Amino acid sequence: MPKTEIRTVCKVDFDKPASEQPQLHNRWHPDIPFAGTIKDGETVKIECVDWTGGQIGNNDSADDMKNVDLTKIHYLSGPFEIEGAQPGDLLLVEIMDVQPFQDRPWGFTGIFDKNNGGGFLDEIYPSAAKAIWDFEGIYATSRHIPGVKFAGLIHPGILGCAPSAEVLATWNKREGELVACNPLADRDVAHLPQPINTHAGAASKEVAEKVAKEGARTVPGRPEHGGNCDIKNLSRGSKVYLPVHVAGAKFSVGDLHFSQGDGEISFCGAIEMAGVITINFKVIKDGVEGMGLKSPIYIPGPVEPSFGPGRYIYFEGFSVDEHGKQHYMDVTVAYRQTVLRCIEYLRRFGYSDYQIYLLLSCAPIQGHVAGIVDVPNACTTLGLPMDIFDFDISPAAALKAGETKRDLGTCAFETGVKEGKITNGGANSKISFGGGLTYKE
Numbered sequence: 458m459p460k461t462e463i464r465t466v467c468k469v470d471f472d473k474p475a476s477e478q479p480q481l482h483n484r485w486h487p488d489i490p491f492a493g494t495i496k497d498g499e500t501v502k503i504e505c506v507d508w509t510g511g512q513i514g515n516n517d518s519a520d521d522m523k524n525v526d527l528t529k530i531h532y533l534s535g536p537f538e539i540e541g542a543q544p545g546d547l548l549l550v551e552i553m554d555v556q557p558f559q560d561r562p563w564g565f566t567g568i569f570d571k572n573n574g575g576g577f578l579d580e581i582y583p584s585a586a587k588a589i590w591d592f593e594g595i596y597a598t599s600r601h602i603p604g605v606k607f608a609g610l611i612h613p614g615i616l617g618c619a620p621s622a623e624v625l626a627t628w629n630k631r632e633g634e635l636v637a638c639n640p641l642a643d644r645d646v647a648h649l650p651q652p653i654n655t656h657a658g659a660a661s662k663e664v665a666e667k668v669a670k671e672g673a674r675t676v677p678g679r680p681e682h683g684g685n686c687d688i689k690n691l692s693r694g695s696k697v698y699l700p701v702h703v704a705g706a707k708f709s710v711g712d713l714h715f716s717q718g719d720g721e722i723s724f725c726g727a728i729e730m731a732g733v734i735t736i737n738f739k740v741i742k743d744g745v746e747g748m749g750l751k752s753p754i755y756i757p758g759p760v761e762p763s764f765g766p767g768r769y770i771y772f773e774g775f776s777v778d779e780h781g782k783q784h785y786m787d788v789t790v791a792y793r794q795t796v797l798r799c800i801e802y803l804r805r806f807g808y809s810d811y812q813i814y815l816l817l818s819c820a821p822i823q824g825h826v827a828g829i830v831d832v833p834n835a836c837t838t839l840g841l842p843m844d845i846f847d848f849d850i851s852p853a854a855a856l857k858a859g860e861t862k863r864d865l866g867t868c869a870f871e872t873g874v875k876e877g878k879i880t881n882g883g884a885n886s887k888i889s890f891g892g893g894l895t896y897k898e
Contacts, residue, residue, distance in 0.1 A: 465502040466493040467534045475510035475532035479659035484672030487703045489658050491538040500737040505534050507731045508712040513565050519869045522567040523585035528654040531675035535709030542706035547744025550697045554735040555611040562592040564715045566819045567725035576724040580882030586811045587869040590728045601868040602812050607845040608762045612692040614712030617684040621702040628673050648674040683753040689717040694758020719824030726818030762821050769840040772798040776834045785890045791837040807863035811877040
């Protein structure tokens with residue numbers, strides 16, 4: 458029979474708080490009840506709220522970004538029962554389409570205040586800031602970062618199946634051990650179970666209390682199930698193979714992005730949006746053992762913004778931090794330096810540091826590990842597509858950039874603030890020695 462309609466298994470209500478909608482939840486826990494049932498082999502549509510649950514507005518103030526409540530985030534659609542799925546199976550998730558709502562053709566990119574979420578560069582850029590993006594078909598433009606236009610590589614930031622009780626206990630144990638030995642000042646290194654603003658979907662009061670006590674926060678991705686991986690290439694046409702840990706899989710999805718750069722560096726760094734994702738589900742029996750998987754794998758789809766290999770500028774970074782301190786094979790330090798080199802470059806054309814920080818978070822930049830064996834320096838690169846700008850940013854143009862003064866506006870800051878702070882934090886950081894290495898007794 459011909460297909461007449463793709464079923465919508467989850468609808469969201471923008472007139473009701475996300476925390477009051479039973480088809481949404483914001484914790485990973487095996488006891489959160491099903492929000493619906495999907496047949497093995499079925500293609501369905503799933504509506505999603507933006508990752509803040511509607512806390513950020515389409516306006517010219519970053520007050521909402523500065524004061525965002527990070528206990529009220531990642532309201533995921535689900536969990537859904539996939540008929541026939543059992544522990545040890547793989548769930549093949551094929552992303553058929555992702556689109557913003559027709560009556561909400563906009564999204565946002567943000568920088569959190571260092572004291573409320575922070576981001577990859579918060580030791581240097583601690584202020585809250587925001588850019589609003591308008592969607593026209595496949596393209597995004599922003600009044601807060603003029604002079605750029607690019608096609609979105611639309612994707613979900615979060616998808617995964619619920620953990621079993623045993624897997625959940627493993628997560629809480631190992632992340633608790635990390636928190637217990639945290640040497641960093643004023644910085645969370647993991648988010649342990651937190652009862653405040655837990656939303657357990659349609660759970661009974663008793664189950665909701667259990668989820669509040671034990672449920673894993675959705676902030677990090679985790680090896681056993683994927684989760685919040687923020688992989689920009691998980692776009693239309695992609696296939697993701699997810700391990701199943703509980704009967705029915707209990708699949709959830711959310712945190713939709715219109716576009717994102719590799720690393721999503723500002724934390725709220727994609728073009729965040731509410732929207733609709735279309736997915737086909739297939740159960741692969743005993744697939745975990747059959748493929749020998751310990752973590753999800755994926756095959757990218759055929760849809761991606763196209764820039765010729767000669768239309769990128771690549772910036773390099775190494776394991777020497779901005780204070781001149783040498784680190785051992787530290788990829789995080791290297792990538793931070795790579796981003797800073799790009800910010801310094803684009804600054805010549807008239808953008809502020811905060812505008813560039815926002816742009817590099819959400820534009821289709823290519824981040825790569827170039828070298829990981831040449832002691833003591835890891836080397837990372839960042840590829841910036843030149844054709845997203847409506848003016849020349851080539852090295853030849855950079856040499857003459859000071860001759861032409863462009864008015865490139867400003868991103869949004871909190872009320873009464875005209876420009877963000879630039880600080881020199883991290884000077885007392887200790888030398889890092891990679892991770893997982895054998896130490897002296």
